[in-house]
Amino acid sequence: MTRSAQRIDWIDAAKGACILAVVVYHFDIFIYQGMHGGHPIVALWDGVISALRPLRMPLFFLISGYLASTSISRRSWAQIRTKKIASLLWVYVLWAVIYWVIVVHILPGNPWFESSFNQDMTMKDFIRRMVTANISLWYLYALVLYFMAAKLMRSATIAIGLGIVANIATYLVFDPSNWGMRSLVGYFVFFAIGAYARDFITTHYAAFNLKRFTATLALTLLGLAIAGHFSLLGAPGVEMLLGVVMVSTTIDAFALACRHMNLHYLCLIGRQTLPIYVMHRIVLHFMSPYMPETTNSFLIAIEPVIATLAITVACLMLYHGLLHSSTKARGLFAMPHTVRRVAYRAGVLKPV
Template identity: 30%
Template sequence: MIRGTTATADRPDAARVRSHRRTGIGPAAGAPRRAQWADAAKGVCIILVVLWHVVVKDYLQVDWHVGVPVPGLWGALGEQFLPLRMPLFFTISGVFAANAVRRPWRVVARGRVAGFLYLYALWLLIHTVVLAVAPDFPTDRATSALGLLEQLTVTPSNLWYLYALALYFTLAKATRTAPRLLVLVPAGVLSAVAAAGLLETPGNRAGLYQNLVFFLAGLYLRPQIERWAATATGRRLVLTSGAYGLALAVMAVAGAQQWWGVWPLVSVVAVAFGVTAAARLERWPTLSGRLATLGRVTLPVYVIHMPVLAVLHRLLHEPVSGLGDVGQGLIVLGYPVVLTGVVIGTSLAVHRGLLAVRAGWLFALPGTRRLEPAR
């Protein structure tokens, strides 16, 4: 998910490489240019991640008394992106990981497995401390040493994406020479079983089980996914968006969210739509470029946004709940959008500040250069 290059986006190449080496963020010298559609897709995904957390952890906790069902509509809208957001994120992560898993074990173990576990453990400790000042903020947090140990080992926290990548890289490297179907099929079965509620999934284990197949699909099917993006047409965008909308509608009407195999299948349709839409966005280079820029700095947003949101929730919850009907009516529709922008902007500002005081170790294992499964 996870890298930062914004601060050097307009510098000459040599300066950019020096900055990447200094901060551990960005592509290595001589690395091929990343596909803009993939970074744009990641940018959209991180926006959807933050928006969902804003909606369920702050917006829906406010005592709205506006007389119209706008808050419920925001909640329902956020749920429609659940089959898209993390499956697409992990698919793109798998695409970027395709070259990394070919490297020697010592490189993968340190640069990927240890790197992601380091970030997960470090930011879990930071989250635990910061979230302690917002006890009413509705999110998973460790409240004891045993709870912290559990989150470090078997039941990952809200930072579970980092934990998942460490495990996924280990599995991908260990099974690299195995027939792909012997890896993909069990991963697909695991996803279907977890989505159907047939496994115990406390905390964020459900996401851990459900998304392995999408990471592996991105890893194994990178050429096919890149061709799908390169040949995207307006007609395909209409067809895939329609298929996604129809799949969501049928799943909702039939109450089939936990039918075996339904959720992964809908997520596959969602990923096909997401890749197509991201590729077609390149027709609007300004928008696509900005989303791609955000997509290259998703680590700071991912690890910082929850503490930022917790602090803002503590500051805003009572004042917003106490507004009159007119005041709430003026903000009820746009509140999640504005707060999402504030949270992302604040997260990036905190990131820049930390880099300015030479705290790059917060975003990469010391001695490593990259933070994400790239190229």
């Protein structure tokens, strides 16, 4: 495998792992804990998923920043606004509305979780939740804001420095229940690192480094143990520091895995994260009333794995089914040409 090909596989494999971690996290919250709450196996799974918290979204955003680096540094505002920001906003708003309509007004309720997304929600409440990132699709909204912020700053020192300050400030400014704003403000530092440290990442993480991996793995295990024992994960800066170390460890792990293992299917998932991300909560909500209850410990233990794979496969089948059924279905995952032309005529966007 060539070095460039290895880099592509490393990114795709990591993205695939990230989206699977997101799916299993949501399955744990919205179905698994409600079905089997109190079971020791559920507690074990919940502990593992909680331990991945400093890694899951930081790695996702670092990769997003890494891939956006060229656009941020070399493309004009008009190009970014037309090709990136507008399309992300379109997908965010469109799927937020789709989610609201399907989950609130069409599908039966989730018997395992009482959601605040219900028929009592007004349009004003819905818009407020979209603006404050208090919605499951907040990652897309964050990318829009991160693109603009990174482009405005145009400096690694300023972007990463402000990202660190913002991350720490979230613990002092926002209540823990306000997870949307905490996430929106706090994760920018990882996007900034990916965007402005692209050359460093490419140079130093192009290949597996045993000494670095051993050191960061030891720091990860020690950090998680200390944070867990002293309940420090919610302390300012702790999750960010753990995230940096865990991201480094994971990148090295995937660099090694891509060299010695066939990660074709994981990479395939990593190249199609958008449809999985926007659809998995709908699929999860659809399947929630039909989840078979069981007391078998083995089935309870493997349930998150089976459910995560089933949800992921269902999303990809829906995605490809939509694309094959109509060419217009592409407008569900990127701004359609018709809408773009209207934006051109209105002067909102400029052809580039």
